[in-house]
Amino acid sequence: MRKNIRQIKTPDLPLGFRAAGIASGxxxxxxxxxxxxxxxxxxxxAGAFTTNRVAxxxxxLDKKVMAGGSCRAVIVNSGCANACTGVQGEADAERMARLTAEGLEIDPGEVVVCSTxxxxKLLPMEKIAAGITGLTGIIKxxxxxxxxxxxxTTDTHPKRLSVEFEIGGVVCRIWGIAKGAGMIYPRMEVAAMPHATMLAFLATDLGVGAELLRGMLSISLSQSFNRITVDGDTSTNDSVILMANGESKAAIxxxxxxxxxxxxxxxxxxGELARMIARDGEGATRxxxxxxxxxxxxxxxRRAAAAVANSLLFKCALYGASPNWGRLLAALxxxxxxxxxxxIEVSLNGIAIVENGLLLQVQADIIGAKLHEKELDFVIELGxxxxxxxxxxxxxxxxxVEINKE
Known part of the structure; x- marks a missing residue:
């Protein structure tokens, strides 16, 4: 199926979509x-949001918008999460939506707000308001x-991807951007009718009904953003937003x-955006x-894989290229x-390291070379x-530790 999907130049957004960024101070x-x-x-x-109860x-606000199954704009700020900010934080989020709607001449109920x-800390609303004015002008x-x-935020590079595919002979696009490097262990749920943070924004010019879009996003989450972890911390702000405007004139x-x-x-x-986040974990080398x-x-x-992926002892050993497989077995x-x-049997990049629950003695030069590779692939057989x-x-x-000590 993937052979019919083509990666394209990222700024080429789907038909009918515009995007912009600005420095507001x-x-x-x-x-x-x-x-x-x-x-x-x-x-x-369709939207998916953190299951952290301190959201x-x-x-x-966004859960209410997603209950309606539609939106036309997403306004995002970085540098301040607007979390644990009480009534004032709620009012500031609502004001962001209102100011964006006014600038774009749409309804505030069509605006999703995200912060990271x-x-x-409370949002610096004077800077936010000026930034929204500047952004709506750039969009127009x-x-x-x-x-x-x-x-x-602490990302070392932007994360973005665009692809083209065909539906009924019509070329359609999906465009996506994401951020995340620390405080990454998303456990998000798609908002029904009524996880530093991980944010992702996706847009397509294919026509897709809201209920179908929710179901398809849920399937994608289960094998992408909900299958990554950097440090085992689930954010207060994790959000994924997917919009479909039908401007290609193709529909499903x-x-x-x-x-x-x-x-x-x-x-x-x-999937690729999720892997970009894991690869760009704060201070990560592999x-x-x-x-x-x-x-x-x-x-x-799922639970066994998550336990190993979240084991700090195991992941510290991998940073040091130390074959301490006992930590992997302990996590299981x-x-x-x-x-x-x-x-239990375990292999690393095709080399057996555990058989019948026992650690194998692999030649130091062989295992050392494997551990210094930039991508490590562990396959665990439970039998x-x-x-x-x-x-x-x-x-x-x-x-x-240096990044997160304050």
């Missing part, structure tokens, strides 16, 4: 810190390609032939893939899933069933 270094994404026409929308003010940055003039830069419906193509394209974009196979149930496979043991130690799942993570370095 929130960040002391003067870098871009506000972004706006806008659909020129009505768009259906930021914009999350509560330090928790517990056609937009710019700075949106992905403007949503970054439940059961139609185009569903499989669109799902594959959506999975490609969300991307790590943890796949658990032959588990008794799918949930057992406390994961809470059914295991039989004597059946109890046929279910599998995987997580992407990264190693933990002294730089992670």
């Amino acid at each position: 929130i960040k002391k270094d003067g870098k871009p810190d506000m972004a706006l994404i806008f659909s020129e026409v009505e768009a259906t929308a 930021a003010a914009p999350v509560w 940055g330090r928790i517990g 003039a056609g937009g710019n390609d700075s949106a992905s830069d403007a949503i970054m 419906e439940p059961g139609s032939n185009g569903m499989e193509v669109f799902q594959a394209a959506l999975d490609m974009v969300t 991307l790590i893939r943890i796949e658990v196979r032959s588990a008794r149930t799918g949930d057992d496979a 043991g406390y994961s809470g899933v059914l295991i039989e130690e004597k059946k 109890l069933g046929e279910e599998s799942d995987l997580y992407y993570t990264c190693d933990i370095s002294p730089e992670y």
